[in-house]
């Protein structure tokens with residue numbers, strides 16, 4: 449299995465400066481549908497990996513859940529779906545083991561699947577979180593400009 453691990457905020461959907469994606473500002477970034485379709489056509493397994501830090505904030509949790517629905521619905525219209533979705537709900541202060549660049553979000557997934565790491569990669573807009581996770585699990589990191597155009601592979 450070859451895997452495209454995809455960050456969410458700032459990579460697939462627009463991330464406002466304060467870091468909270470609200471339903472009323474929801475916008476899929478340009479190139480996302482085409483890019484994901486190209487990945488699918490090349491047999492990639494699509495895996496979302498996103499840091500959210502909503503625990504203790506019902507507003508943040510509501511925004512996350514609603515905008516996930518909006519994203520999945522937009523992708524479904526394009527005939528696309530994620531194969532796996534992983535998120536970390538913790539804040540940095542909680543010092544969990546699943547917040548990127550830590551590997552806890554994908555440890556079980558990596559254990560349970562035969563991954564072709566040479567063909568797999570992470571697309572993200574944060575060097576520390578997304579690039580760090582890519583290095584930690586031994587796959588390439590494809591850096592995107594925050595809120596930029598999603599690459600066509």
Ligand SMILES: [Mg+2]
Pocket residue numbers: 455456457458459572573574
């Ligand atoms: Mg991001």
Ligand SMILES: [Zn+2]
Pocket residue numbers: 536537538544545546547
């Ligand atoms: Zn966590």
